[in-house]
Amino acid sequence: MKPETIKHTRRHLRIAGAVALVLGMAGTTPAVAAQDPGREVIDKKCASCHLEDGKLTRIPEVRKTPEGWDMTVVRMGIWHKVELTPDERRAVVKYLADRQGLAPSEAAAFRFLTERRPNMQDAPPDEEMAQMCGRCHSYGRVALQRRDEDEWRKLMHTHLGQFPSAEYSALGRDRNWWEIARDKMPGRLAEMYPKNTDAWRDWSRAKHRPAAGRWIVAGERPGWGAYTGTMTVTAKGSDRYEVGYELHFGPGNTVRGKGESLVYTGYEWRGTAQLGNEQTQSIFALSEDGARMSGRWFLRKADEIGATFEAVRADKAAKNALVSVSPQMLRAGETATVTVAGAGLDAKLDLGSGVEVVEWLGKSAEQLKVRVKVAADAAPGVRKVAVGGRASDKSVAVYRQIDSLRVEPAFGIARVGGGTNPPVTAQFDAVAFLDGADGKPGTDDDVRLGSVPAKWSTEPFDERAKHDEDLKFAGHMEPHGQFLPSFAGPNPNRRGLNNVGNLSVVATVADGERSLNAKGQLVVTVQRWNPTPLR
């Protein structure tokens, strides 16, 4: 086809699309939906290519997360010069994520990816999936999409068409990558991740509770410690909210902030906020009944630095809904102050056998504060916490001594920085454990006590790292367990290595008179050049 003919045809199709829209024929969406600004973007911009015989092509055949849709929209801009204003981009992503999203149960297994948790291991179901898909991007990016076989196959064509090096790069060139991608993968993927599911049918039909209201929140920021607080959510239009935060990280460290959020697909909360002097982003999920929220917030320009987040709705319906108990580890024979945060709390607290409440320091529906005495002969181990006679999923652990220590993550990654790419730091935590029933550390029955303050140091991981002096070049460890990597290089003193390194991260913890050590591994590696919202 000559270019003029194409232009001509496209104009015709655009007109056809507009006509179809007016008649309420566009796709399968009813005419009223045409008022949606996202739908307008589809009809005015997307349909200039994705329309055949009055029907949208490709777009209706896919379900994705908000990030998945956003990446698609951005790609259309890069690949096919589709120009969208920021408002149009937001509108079309919202429209598609709401109507063609994932049910909570479909997205659950890969929330670590959506939440951009650092140092997580991807979870492909087998080697073929890991190698065919997960060698270039996370496997989760695949698992957070739904298509039928034909549409998965079209995606394969897009892949090799757009990334022709896929069949030349490692784990692509050693096999008939294209034939496997074209002939085998679409069927496998459609079986695992089909377009139509009961979960989505049910979720898309159900009505979901808006996020507006007051929430009691808690979480832990590695390097800072645990926090509790409140989040006040005010509706500002459909699925849009204004949010106020007050987070207490401990005595004298209260962080206040304001922000906004948008809820996609009835549960996918995406927010931004200034917390203290930090610009943050939040990626939460409302529970299916809308009574809880969980996820992670992180720094906008350094998503490896952030905190876990859990919240319970503090409304009249809330009944002994716990969000945190702190501290989570209590030493036998000692007294301690224990704070329970939640919503609709009754002043009736059971911390399990051997842990006796000796004094009430505070009683409110959102916080119970008590002094407890832990019996000297209390059995070490975990006790479920019950409030108002109702058992919760929160617990405290009694210990006599810390039996063992672990560094988390056991395998961490930091990335050198420089130029347009800021360094990626790695935050480590020292976590105390009891040996459990078998009396041995490092086994499945070990009892997790919680994070403990540690002294941090680094060592060469192996002989090679020692020989290459990785310790000297790769960066340095901050007192709170955060590793700050070096600049990228080139470093003429290191030849091909520049400033990468392979280190052991050592935590030293004092437990009374005893001192415990644990080691993790830190690989300081090269930059990522494509920081996508879904890796």
Added chain:
Amino acid sequence: MRMLSIKKAPMVIVALCCAAVSLPALAAEYLLTVTRPNNLHIVDPAKRAIVRTINLPGDGIPGAIAVPKDAKTAYVLTNRMESVVGVDLDSGKPVFRADFSTPQRRVKGFFAVAVSEDGKELYVHQAPVQLGRSEYKVEDTYIAVFDTADGMTAKPRRTFPAPRRISLMAATGKPDHLIALGWDMYLFNTKTGKLEQTFPVRHWNRPGIGEPDVLAMWGTFEQARALSTPYFVAKTDVPPDSPEAFKAGIAVFDLDSETLKVKEFENATTAMFSSVVSPVARNEAFLVMNQLTKVDTDTGKLLKRKDLEQTFYAINISGDGKEIYVGGALDKIAIYDADSFEKKGEIQMPGGADQSIGWMRVVKR
């Protein structure tokens, strides 16, 4: 600034002549290499200097370089692997251009570009994809044959089917024969398009040896008339945690005898990207990435290794076998003594431009 404009071409010809005069009986050797964004450099290795920089038309990044025997024209794969541009090395002027893609069909050539010995035909392995309005359609790969006399709007004169993921090609010493390295090595007749012989690499079925991993992206075969590449392979008859479990080897295809030789030479401990066979001691090959390595391809002995000051992707060798040239990756060509591995010199690319994945060829003029 060592970059020379095309207008100064007469001066360059003078420089080339002088260089030729100052060298021994053999025709003078020059290195050809490319840098971002889209430059071809003619380097005089004896003078450790760039004698001419030619700005290539189109979008970068230049990669593969094919040169016929007479070394008059260099054919460079560029324009995001979607064009080959031929430039006259004396005038610096483009004399040939083949744009593979059209608005409806994107066609890439992945390094596999070769020119016939007489310079009349250019061969490009092509991977096409139809760009439909709403979807892409990947098509089968093939080798396109261009007539180099077709000038600036060359279209393939003919095509013949070829397996996917071919990355290197070279004309052999026999008329109309083209060797292509992909999963295996395929010997084509370029006139008939017939696949005449397959030399198994991935499918070599050697007892106790798995399928090799070959990243052959750098075509260097002109000096010894031997196309070679490092490879890495698992030994399947030892425990996976044994140091013997993963070996590094070298594959050498003799362009005149049309024979393939493969030899493992060490337990794999380091990556090597490209290799070159010595034209004077044909059992000796040199490999490069973070180290310079010399191996005996007959005995499988590692003869010498030296850590380099930086990473280099591409390697070549002087016609007398005495100097090793390493380039690619960053902005420098370094010259090493082939026996002592002592560094003898270096040539900096103008403006610190990276050679990146670009090739480095030797031409005799």
